[in-house]
Amino acid sequence: xxxxxxxxxxxEMVDIKKHFGAVQALRGVSLKLQHNEVLGxxxxxxxxxxxxxxxxxxxxxxxxxxxxxxxxxxSFANPMDARRQGIEMVYQDxxxxxxxxxxxxxxxxxxxxxxxxxxxxxxxxxYMEQETRHLxxxxxxxIPSVQQKVERLSGGQRQAVAIARATAFDAKVIIMDExxxxxxVAAIDQVLELIQExxxxxxxxxxxxxxxxxxxxxxxxxxxxxxxxxxxxxxI
Numbered sequence: 001x002x003x004x005x006x007x008x009x010x011x012e013m014v015d016i017k018k019h020f021g022a023v024q025a026l027r028g029v030s031l032k033l034q035h036n037e038v039l040g041x042x043x044x045x046x047x048x049x050x051x052x053x054x055x056x057x058x059x060x061x062x063x064x065x066x067x068x069x070x071x072x073x074x075s076f077a078n079p080m081d082a083r084r085q086g087i088e089m090v091y092q093d094x095x096x097x098x099x100x101x102x103x104x105x106x107x108x109x110x111x112x113x114x115x116x117x118x119x120x121x122x123x124x125x126x127y128m129e130q131e132t133r134h135l136x137x138x139x140x141x142x143i144p145s146v147q148q149k150v151e152r153l154s155g156g157q158r159q160a161v162a163i164a165r166a167t168a169f170d171a172k173v174i175i176m177d178e179x180x181x182x183x184x185v186a187a188i189d190q191v192l193e194l195i196q197e198x199x200x201x202x203x204x205x206x207x208x209x210x211x212x213x214x215x216x217x218x219x220x221x222x223x224x225x226x227x228x229x230x231x232x233x234x235x236i
Contacts, residue, residue: 008071010035010172010204011056011087017064018051025051027228028065033173038195038205040215040236043225049208052225053175056206057089058082069172086172092181094162098151102143103132105150106165135164140197156187160194167198174198175206180214192218 011033018026026048033039041049054060056067058076066073069085076082079089096105107128113121132146141160143153150158159179166174179195180188188211195218198205209215215222216236224232 007035008068009033010037010070012068012071013052013056013065014068015065016052016055016062016067018055018060018062025228026055026062029225029228029230030065031223031230031233033204033206035204036199036202037221038199038207038219040219040222041206041208041225042210042212042215042222047225048228049225050177053089053177053206053208056082056173057087057175059089083169086170087175088166088169088171088173089175090159090162090166090177090179092178094158096150096158096162099149101147101149102136102153102161103129103146105161106132106135106146106168108165110169131168132164135168136160138201139164139167139194141194154187155183156190159183159187159191163191163194163198167203171203173204173206175208177208178210179207180209180211188214 009032013029013031015028015030016026017028029048029052031052041053043049051060055062058079058081061075067075074085076085097108112124112127114124115122129146136143136146141164143157150161153161163176179191183191192214195205207215207219219236221233221235223230
């Protein structure tokens with residue numbers, strides 16, 4: 001895959017270091033993600049994959065190095081700050097509210113009010129349901145009703161809702177932590193097809209995965225961490 005060198009990467013992490021007390025968790029890791037690229041992040045357990053991505057998603061602050069978004073140096077105070085700058089992370093447990101319906105989960109934390117009365121408001125449920133339906137249709141996600149409670153969805157459908165929520169608000173980068181773990185074969189196919197659809201629509205994606213067959217199926221490049229350092233960065 002060719003990239004125009006004049007366009008800065010959508011994400012550049014330079015010499016990122018992180019330690020927890022005396023434990024060194026990242027030892028100067030540098031990573032680039034290009035526009036409209038799917039990058040696979042692989043390595044042993046405790047190699048530093050999740051720690052690196054938590055630095056990118058605002059859950060941690062690096063102890064050294066810098067993060068650039070589209071060429072501009074930045075830092076994140078917290079995950080909401082990273083989200084405002086276009087970095088979305090889909091966690092392995094989906095972080096969905098089972099007792100709420102699909103549209104309420106997609107708009108969770110970003111609800112749309114029809115009428116505002118000071119700190120109170122009346123939710124615009126119809127608008128949120130319509131927007132959720134458009135989003136699912138655009139991503140070719142097959143969920144019959146956006147009013148369906150999330151607890152009644154299959155594992156593949158729940159993962160699809162979590163990914164849809166991450167893409168709903170102009171995300172520049174979507175990070176997925178083990179998106180196919182603990183899913184059936186059919187559900188894995190469903191999620192991988194969704195990732196391919198996102199790439200076709202221009203998304204930039206980082207996938208943390210132990211399933212190398214998934215990495216080889218959907219990624220353009222894979223990045224290997226071992227003992228808290230980068231050991232390989234190779235096109236598929």
